[in-house]
Amino acid sequence: MHLLSKIRIVKLKCFLLITIILSVYVFVSYLFLEIRYTRENKNLTRPILRYVVVHLDLKGSPPSLNYLEDLLPVLKKHGANGLLVEYEDMFPYEGRLVNLRAKNCYDKIELQRFLRGAIELGFEIIPLIQTFGHMEFVLKQKEFYHLREDPTYPDSICPTKIESQMLIKEMLIQMVNFHKNISPLKFIHIGCDEVFHINKCYECSRENFSNTDIFIKHIRKIKQIVEDINPETTVLIWDDMFRSIKLKSWNEIGYFNKIQTVYWDYGANSSVSHVNLLKYHRKFDNIWIATAFKGADGRLSTIPNLKNRFLNHLSWLKLIANYKFGGETNFHSFVGIILTGWSRYSHFDPLCELLPASIPSLLLNLLLIRKFNEGHLSYNNAIKEMDFRDFFNKYLQTDFSDSLHCVIHDIEKTNYSPCIFDGCELYNYLSEFLKIHENVIYYFESEKHGLSSLQYYANQKNLINMNNAVMNMKLCNGTLHELFDVERKLLVVMSQYYGNDTIEEYINAKMLHLKRKLEGSMKIFKDLMGIRAFETSLKHLKWDSTVLESH
């Protein structure tokens, strides 16, 4: 008995000793890492985009939360660590604001669950709420349209009316509180881009303030509202309304405390102004940059132009590698990058590219930013000097091919049909649709087929080559059936991602006019095929006999 209990004590002592040694080891390594981490951050030798934020534009084509949930790990794997969530009417507004909800808005509980999941994965959530321009979803309502700055236009709100301020405050309270109950809210984006109507109404214009004064006063007011609700939150704002402010007036404006601006430029050939960057550098704690992985190639675009989207990102990174604001800094680390993915150009515009069909563009550009953040690009100046094709081949081709599980040879002309990603089926059907669309335009407008012109001759002049008419009718019928076929496939595949309203709107916007064109044409040719006795076509050429006689 005695011996046994001694052994037990020795065992216990050993166990304790090992535990202590392990704890000390863990503590010391943690300390070491922590110190190294801080030192590295203090002594950065190259720029880093700390936040890599993907814009989820929910207006018009809100994807199912299940799909977005599946997408998050993929985004994370490619280096994203933030989501800019532009709810618009998809936020479950309550109380007095209940009419701001779309009827298919997200369920509060499901939304909370989605956001919690994203935060657990390490995503910073940045809600976006429009507070000046692009408030169509609010100002289109009977209840609120009297708050428009100009009664004709539903986009801009009057910042001076007390009722406008109360409305914006209530929207912000609901948005901020909803998010901070889930996790501390570091940032909120208050929109304020494209305020097209400003200083127009009586209340605004009677004070003789400049547009700039009114704009700046409004954003300071909004920042104050946010601060009152949650002092820890930094306000982000699109930069475009600052661009036209002259340097001289800009210098007279006070510093923007706890506001950071997001300089957006979506062109393949970026037209970023150094003067504006310098202006922002002097007045804001820091600057964000914004690119576009979709929604910047035309308001009816179906699939993003991969080359242009890539060039847009590349040109931004070229610009900010070693950016020194004309020598005012050594080099500057911009806070972060927002990869915007627009769903509509505005609330009242048609839908542009769908998210699942834009995944190749999103992943490619995330990979590019990851390479930039890893420091591969700024050290050797490759990013500034290499041709973009060589650059893609050297730095991204392998990773991008791995991401899409297919071999990508050439960034400029790639067939993505063998690739595999969540959305590839939709991508392929949309490509099929685009081919048909191209054919229809060719049949109607080309010199070879010229259906538009032939219809004119047939209708107006009774001139018709019957063999040709039969052939054209078959051509239209065949194309129409191809269109029905791709529509059926799209209906099925889109239901994995979208609700019925979105599907119906999208498919009608893409197809209805083509169907009408083809069906109308078929009817004309079919009617003509029934004609047996033709009147002479000269009947329609009205000679003016008086003119003839006078000669």
Ligand SMILES: *[C@@H]1O[C@H](CO)[C@@H](O)[C@H](O)[C@H]1NC(C)=O
């Ligand atoms: C605004 O400007 C107009 C014309 O410049 C002037 O007549 C008016 O007195 C000004 N109003 C105020 C409130 O300053």
Ligand SMILES: *[C@@H]1O[C@H](CO)[C@@H](O)[C@H](O)[C@H]1NC(C)=O
């Ligand atoms: C881009 O801009 C540069 C310089 O302004 C110009 O030389 C070039 O042709 C432009 N490229 C395209 C594709 O517009």
Ligand SMILES: *[C@@H]1O[C@H](CO)[C@@H](O)[C@H](O)[C@H]1NC(C)=O
């Ligand atoms: C159109 O094509 C479909 C299927 O190819 C066929 O069943 C139908 O009879 C055709 N209609 C006409 C008017 O040719």
Ligand SMILES: *[C@@H]1O[C@H](CO)[C@@H](O)[C@H](O)[C@H]1NC(C)=O
């Ligand atoms: C959506 O449309 C499909 C097909 O028309 C229908 O079966 C389904 O019930 C609809 N779902 C909802 C939620 O309306």
Ligand SMILES: CC(=O)N[C@H]1CO[C@H](CO)[C@@H](O)[C@@H]1O
């Ligand atoms: C190790 C290292 O790079 N140290 C630098 C950290 O930053 C200071 C101030 O910029 C430099 O003086 C050190 O040389």
Ligand SMILES: [Zn+2]
């Ligand atoms: Zn006003």
